Amino acid sequence: MMDESAELSVSITQIVQRLKGTHLHSQLEKQAKECLHKPEIKLETLKDDVRRLLKASGWERKLQNAVYRELHILPPPGHPRAPPEHTKEPLAYMRKAQVNWEKRILKSLNSMCTELGIPLARKRPVPEQNELTNKWNEMGTDEPDLSKFRPVYAPKDFLEVFVGLKNPNNERSEDLTVRSHWGLIQVSLNGRDIPQMREMYPELGLTYGQLGIDDHTHVPPDLFESEHIHIGKKVVSEQDSAAAQQYSRQGCPTGLRAQLWSLILNTTNDPEAITHYEQLKARVIHHDLLVDNLIYKDVKLTASNDDYYFVFEDYLYQVLLCFSRDTAVLEHFNYNCASPPKSCMQSKSGSEQCAVVYPPNGVIPFHGFSMYVAPLCFLYNEPSKLYSVFREMYIRYFFRLHSVSSHPSGIVSLCLQFERLLQTHLPQLFYHLREIGAQPLRIAFKWIVRAFSGYLSTDQLLLLWDRILGYDSLEIVAVLAAAVFAFRAENLMEVTSLASAEAVLADLSTLKVMPLLQIFLFATSV
Secondary structure (H helix, E strand, O other), X not given: OOOHHHHHHHHHXXXXXXXXXXXXXXXXXXXXXXXXXXXXXXXXXXXXXXXXXXXXXXXXXXXXHHHHHHHHHOOOOOOOOOOHHHHHOOOXXXXXXXXXXXXXXXXXXXXXXXXXXXXXEEEOOHHHHHHHHHOHHHHHHOOOOOOOOOOOOOHHHHHHHHHOOOOHHHOOOOOOOOHHHOOOOOOOOOOOOHHHHHHHOXXXXXXXXXXXXXXXXXXXXXXXXXXXXXXXXXXXXXXXXXXXXXXXXXXXXXXXXXXXXXXXXXXXXXXXXXXXXXXXHHHHHHEEEHHHHXXXXXXXXXXXXXXXXXXXXXXXXXXXXHHHHOHHHHHHHHOOOOOXXXXXXXXXXXXXXXXXXXXXXXXXXXXXXXXXXXXXXXXXXXXXXXXXXXXXXXXXXXXXXXXXXXXXOOHHHHHHHHHHHHHHHOHHHHHHHHHOOOOHHHHHHHHHHOOOOOOOOHHHHHHHHHHHHHHOOOHHHHHHHHHHHHHOHHHHOOOOOXXXXXXXXXXXXXXXXXXXXXXXXXXXXX
């Protein structure tokens, strides 16, 4: 491994290279040149004077936020001689499992294409383009026949992939304890225990004020909320991404959440972002993709049937159709262990076939994918802004929920963390459920893979996502899943089948997220 100074040097070089050529870079150059014409600029103090003026005009803060974003996205530098795939995913058996899973998904997509006789992509005739343009804001009124289309895969299919994961180095090892065989995940990855989590999430402690808890023993709720809102307004006015992230650990006030999340994610609705969205919209109008039908079907099967989200059907189509065309999303494969799928298409001359990334963003939607967007519709009513925030949420967090990796926020680690927490702190419950054929992970997986979207009430879900952004980690999702089982433990100990266990946990819409997390993390004996 590199020493700390070498690692820092590599990170700085990477960030500088990534920011060069961006819109921010050109704007900074322009502003710096304009500064040179100001009378207060002195040749002998040129560098300091320009920096001072850039700071006064807010450009230094914008640069800091851009660097802060890159630090959150870029993986830590690996060994200089390590191959790129090792940097993305160090464990060979994980890489192999992901490759096999990708082949399976692509085969499913190509089979559907062949069976239905529908091309992967086609140019829309002009009348169809005009029709789509006219009903762009009313796509939810469309009732296309989607009966022939099926989701490429559902979360339960994905679960089976890593239930079968085995580390070849541990096959004959006696290091695995008896308890590790209780659960479905049979690989060993590093994870935090509750004492370590208490250090990681101190702001969730019982002595801290939290939005999302009705009573505080140390601070009157109305006093805390009033002071918290006052600080939140100051954070927004300062436009500091790092401060906004720290602030959201105690929850974001409803009236400030949209601004705070945009600040944390460093997304803007400037003319460049609006133009990019309009370009994607034009691509949707000009070309029809097979995956469009998968998006329509998924929205109809999930969000359209949800009491909270059915009103946002039009927004979901707009965002997801544009997302499927966005080649900028491909950049996340630089640090994602997955690879963008490729399919054979006719070249423009029609004489030969060539392999191209399909869909253009490299992400094949699965059953429930639209639920990553739906909660954001409560915060943003401008499609271009909604799109920017969703894309950033996806390339930071959501992609980890449907790719096989050993990353601490990856779905395998979250499932393993969930099982460990239950096995350690509720061993009798875990053993009981296992014995009746109701493995806890088979019930909780659907919550984890969607980060609880569609299962919690929206206000509670947004409080949970505040903490995902605040701690820059999905680990809290696994903790909440374990906390739900702990909360319903008494009822679960009485069930005698998987169906009855699922019935006990069928409705989570009345649960309060923050009390559950606080009690599980800080009131559990260790």
